[in-house]
Amino acid sequence: MNISKKALKSIILSIIILTLLLVLSGVVEASYKKKLLGNLARDITALNSFQFTDRESTVKSIANRSELSPEELNNMDIYKTLNRAVVNITTKTLSYNWAFEVVPKDSGTGSGSIISQDGYILTNYHIIENVYEVFVTLYDGSEYEGRVVGTDIENDLTVIKFDPKGKELTVIPFGISNDLAIGQKVLAIGNPFGFDRTLTTGVISGTGRPLHNNSGYLMLDMIQxxxxxxxxxxxxxxxxxxxxxxxxNTMIYSKSGGSDGIGFALPIDSAKRSVNEIITYGEVRRGWIDIDPIELTPALVRYANLKTEKGILISSVIKGGNAWDAGLKGGDKRDAIRYKNSVKYLGGDIITSLNGYKLETISDLFTALQDTKPGESVSLKYIRGNRLIETKIKLSTRKK
Known part of the structure; x- marks a missing residue:
């Protein structure tokens, strides 16, 4: 049974006080007073010289590691090596007090991974979304102010930078995620509910899961x-x-708000591309087609009497842009409709695929262009009238 320092000291002190009371009150026979006082002096000496051991030293003092399974040893070694590379991220937002003054307010918490000795941290975008200040707490309790270097909203990623002031940092190495197998062992380290550097283990339950993040973007190939x-x-x-x-680690599927055994992580191969772009340029540069796109809906298909039910209708083409140069056609301004909160034009080309990826929603269009770069060429298939046409188009830079 493990007894804390405080509890053990309290027990010993209670015994000493009780002994003193008995002696001083005369309840104890005189013949025993000398003996009890001698024992009392001994207990006080023992209390002062008592050596307590903390949890970490107890764990380290395991005499025979051969008694542990290889699985346990692997978990322990990884945690011991890398737990210091996981940070706790706290944020503040701005709000109004009773006097309608703008004041900082504690917002939320999350986790992050130190990825370089000079203080770069990889974390999720939704942790720092719309925040005023970011703070990073290391394993030893030291706190630093963080700076958002850049974000990738589509992949729910953010890179934060803090100044370690010469402190040696533990860095988590990047692996690869394109060859993961279902059943493969995984470990997660984080700060659930504020319990810092908690380790949990499990397996890969699935790969290639498509999920929408909090910003509405479709994230492909998520790890379950x-x-x-x-x-x-x-x-x-x-x-x-x-x-x-x-x-x-990015999101959970839960009906209770807690862990129901279905968690999702963004593959590191996707994250690495974003991290390099953010550190170099402060943002993730992606390719784009210079059009005003409309997502086809059943009502729109019926109204415009379209011959296809799925695709991206081109409302307009930016003059002099890449779509203009490739010969794509926008809608007729004489055939305008009110679409959500804007005016759109019917009669334009309908894009059905990009580099072989079928386009049915606006989210599909963003996803198909997610791993592209400005200047790259992609293959487009589109419908004009009764014809299916394929062409190449050189991508421009997507605007924020």
Whole structure:
């Protein structure tokens, strides 16, 4: 049974006080007073010289590691090596007080992974969305002010930078995620509900899961795991059995708000592309087609009497842009409709695929262009009248 320092001291002190009371009150026979006082002096000496051991030293003092399974040893070694590379991220937002003055207010918490010795941290965008200040707390309790370097909203990623002031940092190495197998062991380290640097383990339950993030973008190829992920774990690393980061813990599927054994992480291969862009340019540069797109709906298909039910209708083409140069056609301004909160034009080309990826929604269009760069060429298929046409188009830079 483990007894804390405080509890053990309290027990010993209680015995000493009780003994003193008995002696001083005369309840104890005179023949025993000398003996009790001698024992009392001994207990006080023992209390002063008592050596307590903390949890960490107790764990380190395991005499025979051969008594532990290889699975346990692997978990322990990875945690011991990498837990210091996981940080707690706290944020503040601006709000109004009773006097309608703007004041900072504690917002939320999350996790992050140190990815370089000079203080770059990888985490989720939704942790720092619309915040006023960001703070980073290391394993030893030291706190630093963080600066948002850049974000990738489509992948729910953010890179934060803090100044370690010469402190040596533990860095989590990147792995690869294109060859993951269902059943493969994974470990998650994070700060669920504020419990710092918590380790949970599990397996990869599925790969290639498409999910929409909080900003509405479709995230492809998400890793599904049964490793327990709870609020506060977001932004922390998902590790393989070699201690390499294979994913960024991002979201859970839950009816209760807690872990129901279905957590999701962004594959590290996707994250690496974003991290390099953010650190270099402060943003993720992606390719774009210079059009005003409209997502086809059943009502729009019926109204315009279209011959296809799925695709991206081109309302207009930017003059002099890449779509203009490629010969794509926008709608007729004489055939205008009210579409949501804007005016759109019917009669334009309908894009059905991009680089072989079928386009049915606006989200599909963003997803198909997610891994592209300005200047690259892509293949488009589109419908004009009764014809299906294929062409190449050189991508421009997507505007924010």
């Amino acid at each position: 795991t049964d490793a327990s992920i709870n609020p506060g774990n977001s932004g922390g690393p998902l590790l393989d059995s070699t201690g390499k980061m294979i994913g960024v």
